[in-house]
Amino acid sequence: MAVHTVALSEVSNLSLSPPLSPAVVPVQTIPGGPPLSVLDMFWPFQTSAPRTYGSPGITIRTSDGRVMSFPDPTYLFGSAPFFSDMLSSATDGWVDVTLTENQHDFLRFVYLARAPQLFAEHYIDKTAELCFFADSAKEYKVPGAIQALSDMLTSPRFLEKNAFRAYCIACRYGWEQVARKAARHTFHFGPLVTPGIAQPEDLALISGVSYHSLLLYHEACRATTREISSHDLSNCAKYEVQKFPRCSKCGGRRIYQTQNMTLPAWLTGLLIDVSLEVEGIPPDAPVSKPQHVKNALQTAARCSMCSKKVFSVTVERMIDAFFSQLQRELSAVMLAFE
Numbered sequence: 001m002a003v004h005t006v007a008l009s010e011v012s013n014l015s016l017s018p019p020l021s022p023a024v025v026p027v028q029t030i031p032g033g034p035p036l037s038v039l040d041m042f043w044p045f046q047t048s049a050p051r052t053y054g055s056p057g058i059t060i061r062t063s064d065g066r067v068m069s070f071p072d073p074t075y076l077f078g079s080a081p082f083f084s085d086m087l088s089s090a091t092d093g094w095v096d097v098t099l100t101e102n103q104h105d106f107l108r109f110v111y112l113a114r115a116p117q118l119f120a121e122h123y124i125d126k127t128a129e130l131c132f133f134a135d136s137a138k139e140y141k142v143p144g145a146i147q148a149l150s151d152m153l154t155s156p157r158f159l160e161k162n163a164f165r166a167y168c169i170a171c172r173y174g175w176e177q178v179a180r181k182a183a184r185h186t187f188h189f190g191p192l193v194t195p196g197i198a199q200p201e202d203l204a205l206i207s208g209v210s211y212h213s214l215l216l217y218h219e220a221c222r223a224t225t226r227e228i229s230s231h232d233l234s235n236c237a238k239y240e241v242q243k244f245p246r247c248s249k250c251g252g253r254r255i256y257q258t259q260n261m262t263l264p265a266w267l268t269g270l271l272i273d274v275s276l277e278v279e280g281i282p283p284d285a286p287v288s289k290p291q292h293v294k295n296a297l298q299t300a301a302r303c304s305m306c307s308k309k310v311f312s313v314t315v316e317r318m319i320d321a322f323f324s325q326l327q328r329e330l331s332a333v334m335l336a337f338e
Contacts, residue, residue: 058095064102127165127201134173150178159185164192168202171210176337183217183335192218213336220333227329 059069130149137145152158153166153175163185170178189197192215203211 058097061096061098062103063098063100066103127169127199127205130165130169131172131205134169138173150175153178154181162202164189164197165199165202167214168205168210171207171337172205179337180335183214186214186218187221217333217335221330224329224333 057069059067061067133145134149137149150170153169158166159182163182167179167182167186170176170182186192186197192198192211198211
């Protein structure tokens with residue numbers, strides 16, 4: 001029997017890019033018993049009976065005393081290249097490998113690289129677990145695992161649930177593109193001082209400089225929105241200024257005196273309300289989402305004669321023009337990544 005003591009950091013070939021699809025992971029449950037745990041899902045077939053045919057089997061012993069026997073190591077070879085490297089010097093016969101990592105560190109690390117989608121579903125709320133995998137992937141220089149974690153942090157499901165956490169993790173590990181995308185999505189949750197957004201375990205991951213950069217980014221985006229609503233409205237809508245909306249029911253018009261002589265006051269007010277509405281939309285979101293337009297139109301003026309709400313093609317064009325202008329301006333706002 002060949003006996004080897006191996007640390008993951010001593011294995012030369014650790015490239016897991018791209019990771020194999022989790023669909024090919026055989027998952028087995030214990031007959032009559034509960035499903036296997038997440039940590040055990042990686043180990044599809046375990047038995048203490050030695051294999052008597054074909055290639056030699058392998059026994060893996062972790063530093064905390066767990067013993068796992070694999071009569072057919074094919075599943076291991078298909079899961080991660082470093083298993084092949086572990087056995088590169090093996091001779092004929094059963095191979096016994098002792099790892100310096102404990103079962104949790106080793107199995108969870110491999111599980112991330114093996115099935116990042118399943119990993120994301122299970123650990124999406126656990127900041128400490130996410131950092132563990134990031135630390136392991138960085139220490140062992142596994143690009144596939146790092147990419148899998150980056151993809152998970154920028155996935156719609158994760159950003160919709162906690163964009164601030166994604167930002168903090170990205171800042172901790174220097175993932176600039178992830179941090180920029182997460183920063184934009186933090187607008188979904190309102191100001192950073194809103195209770196429940198900045199959790200202590202997330203704040204512990206970043207420096208005061210990184211947090212301050214996000215605050216400045218939020219303020220820059222809000223300032224851009226205010227500037228567009230107060231100075232650029234006429235540029236957005238000059239081609240429509242002669243087509244003031246007329247009530248479709250009675251034909252009446254409603255125009256007020258305003259400092260902006262290019263636009264009617266009600267339309268100026270409406271576009272300002274639109275600007276306030278879109279402060280909560282991340283810059284990379286669709287700029288004409290129906291629910292946001294609907295929210296803004298609730299403030300539109302009504303006909304002075306019949307109280308019917310003014311809603312015409314002109315209004316929709318004005319709003320679309322405003323959103324397009326806003327999209328361009330907000331996309332130019334940069335996060336100061338440290």
